[in-house]
């Protein structure tokens with residue numbers, strides 16, 4: 338984004354760029370596990386040099402940057418192709434623990450999370466409890482200074498590569514819905530945890546199921562009060578919907594530029610319909626940047642993004658899908674092969690398949706529209722949903 342950067346901001350950009358150019362961790366490995374290890378090494382390099390957690394408090398090893406500096410930070414990381422922090426800890430669990438955790442929990446978990454010594458999975462969804470999350474059935478029964486957890490979670494991104502999970506459990510009676518939910522931090526190496534991989538539409542195994550069979554979790558690992566986990570989960574969900582919005586905007590700026598180059602290289606940029614679609618993509622990526630900045634401002638002012646995060650999540654997820662559709666239309670039949678030898682390495686068709694899930698993950702597009710209607714526009718509540 339073209340802003341008038343101050344001298345100090347320009348100096349920050351130059352220093353960060355210099356540092357990123359000095360890090361040589363090679364190309365991303367092809368396999369998931371190697372890629373995750375490579376992501377961990379990147380995070381350790383950033384953390385050890387004071388460049389991890391741009392929005393995190395300095396007290397916990399973060400950088401506490403202003404939102405203009407965060408914009409620079411994300412632009413430079415996208416430029417240097419630095420991977421996102423592995424797992425869902427940094428974007429989701431971390432801000433929640435900082436807001437609602439005990440001092441001991443912040444001390445114990447935040448720094449290893451930022452350095453990716455410990456990476457985190459999200460354990461919210463269950464078979465039968467996705468959009469209607471308050472109907473979840475995984476139970477946690479109190480036994481002295483432990484909970485005993487039983488149940489099943491599903492669609493847990495990269496859980497097989499994670500060390501910890503932040504998990505919603507039912508501590509109230511069955512049927513207590515959002516009034517009987519607690520928020521637990523579970524060590525995935527505990528006895529009784531079984532993680533199984535699921536194959537997705539891309540052919541990969543990015544998702545897992547997590548089974549808990551009499552898993553003992555210290556009460557000290559509960560975030561917030563017993564049965565008050567729903568309020569805390571909403572903070573996590575707000576961060577999930579806003580997380581990486583700035584990074585995503587910088588990433589898609591690069592992608593739109595690549596599609597512009599692609600259209601020019603195959604002569605499609607002269608086609609008036611293609612030109613309109615390219616102009617639309619360019620406009621949308623600018624809107625993406627502006628709404629990401631609006632959300633960062635809200636996080637700085639209110640400590641969380643709030644329901645406005647649904648606006649950004651909805652428009653970003655639709656944009657991701659449209660952009661990959663445009664790329665496939667440009668490439669034609671050849672673009673449909675998904676292999677390293679195929680045109681453009683098969684990356685656009687892979688992205689096309691991967692982004693089918695964008696309007697499902699972090700709440701479906703329909704749920705985001707309901708949230709915008711009810712909580713941003715103050716329209717009446719969805720009569721199909723149970724009373725809140």
Ligand SMILES: Cc1cc2nc3c(=O)[nH]c(=O)nc-3n(C[C@H](O)[C@H](O)[C@H](O)COP(=O)(O)OP(=O)(O)OC[C@H]3O[C@@H](n4cnc5c(N)ncnc54)[C@H](O)[C@@H]3O)c2cc1C
Nearest residue numbers: 459460461462467468492493494694697698699700701703
């Ligand atoms: C890429 C991706 C990553 C994910 N990562 C994780 C993760 O790490 N951890 C985790 O716990 N979960 C994860 N999920 C799961 C995700 O949160 C759920 O898939 C999502 O909440 C939808 O739930 P569901 O699949 O049960 O679908 P359902 O809730 O059964 O929805 C089915 C359909 O009904 C519609 N619908 C439901 N209720 C309403 C309503 N009130 N109004 C209008 N339409 C409605 C939905 O929009 C959808 O089209 C991930 C999913 C994806 C795709």
